[in-house]
Amino acid sequence: MKSYLVKQKFRLGGERFDIKNDLGMVEYHVEGSFFKIPKTFTIYDVAGEQVSEISKEVLTFLPRFKIQLSNGDSFYIRKKLTFWKDKYEFDNLGLRIEGNVWDLNFKLLDNRDQVIAEITKELFHLTSTYTVTVYEDSYADLVISLCVAIDYVEMLESQSS
Template identity: 85%
Template sequence: MKTFLVKQKFRLGGERFDIKDDRGVVNYQVEGSFFQIPKTFTIYDAYGEQVSEISKEFFTLLPRFNIQLRDGSNFVIRKKLTFWRDKYEFDDLGLRIEGNIWDLNFKLLDDRDQLVAEIRKEIFHLTSTYTVTVYEDSYADLVISLCVAIDYVEMLESQSN
């Protein structure tokens, strides 16, 4: 089991922030592109090795991200058009999501209903801060990538309101 604390610092330009574990050790570093279309995020591990690349599709009505992991697997996050509550669809993820994705308070379960990870947004912070607990270490890269993409959409939409 691993626990990470994510404090995102999205700006209009290039983004760069660290993701630390519960002991304060940097486990991941996220770099966002600067004035690049499509917008991309690259996530590196503590050794500087690329973990994943997240790219936002440009010509879509609703936000859509392609995530390519270092093991060659990839999946897509698509925001669905709904009237009451924001919903997302995940293609080729292999996991089920329970909870409130928009508020970053949800759980990831595998096909056997085993808990893989929990994501909880912390309140009373000036920046977007959340705790990610990954129970199955092999899913850590995927879960961190998923959280970065969803939180970026949240930041964009909060700026437009």
Template identity: 75%
Template sequence: MIFDLLVQRIGGAASHVRTKIMLLKEKIAYIMRMTSSLNEGGTAVFRPSSSGLVFLRGTVMKTYLVKQKFRFGGEKFDIKDDRGNIDYQVEGSFLKIPKTFTIYDDKGEVVSQIQKTVLTVLPQFEIQLRNGSSFYIRKKFTFLRDKYEFDNLGLRIEGNIWDLEFRLLDAQGQVIAEISKELLHLMSTYQVVVYEDAYADLVISLCVAIDYVEALESSS
């Protein structure tokens, strides 16, 4: 009720604030329900969806904290979970054109590769996943602000990609992951919450690719 009153008072002038309030509302409800489930001796997990909170069994939720190292010229850096464990490593190629960034898992196996496509009129980036699939980030021609589209991603995007305040949903409207800025860190850091472990590689690869594209655009 309190959250609904806040949203009404804010109105349409600050949509990003309203989005943050609604996400906070969902997260609080999620924590309360998960705690209730654990108190009853169960292992159920609740996660937000486009139509409310959905009951799932056996779902593993994981949180990552990612620092925006590309802005500071980072060529190699770690991606850790919220307990400080290194789950992914990002490494840039040396003396290779176009430059390629490779993401490795905690076993040293390749998760994905991010590469800028050459010989295209507008910038295009290909992200190849280890399962053999690929998705693309393409810049669209506009007279106003820069705009990008995502091809073959297989997920719906809600929110602001470039402000790192968005979430990913599957075809059924289930929230797969939520990405949000961490305001209490000195270095630019964002939080990635993945509700289904099977999507973790794709979500992390997408976030790193967005960060890379944004860093290239800001330096050009």
């Protein structure tokens, strides 16, 4: 089990931020593109090796991202149209979300209903700050990538309202 603290700093002109473990040590570096279409995020580990690349699909009605992991796996995360709360679906992944995505308080479950990770937004911070607890270390890169994509969509929607 590993825990991470994510403090995203989205601003006009590209995004760069670190993701730290529960001991305060940097585990991942995230770099967002600047004026690039499609919008992309690249995640690197501490050694500078690319972990994943997240690309926002351009011509879609609702947000959709392609996530390409360094091991060659790729999948899509897309937002569904609902009236009461935000919902996301994954294509080619075998995971599902349970909980409140809008408030970034949710769990990721596998097809056996085992909890893979929990994401909890921390209140009373100026920037988007949340804790990610991954119960199986092999899912860490995947879960961090999902969180970056979901939080980016939520940030865009909060700015537009």
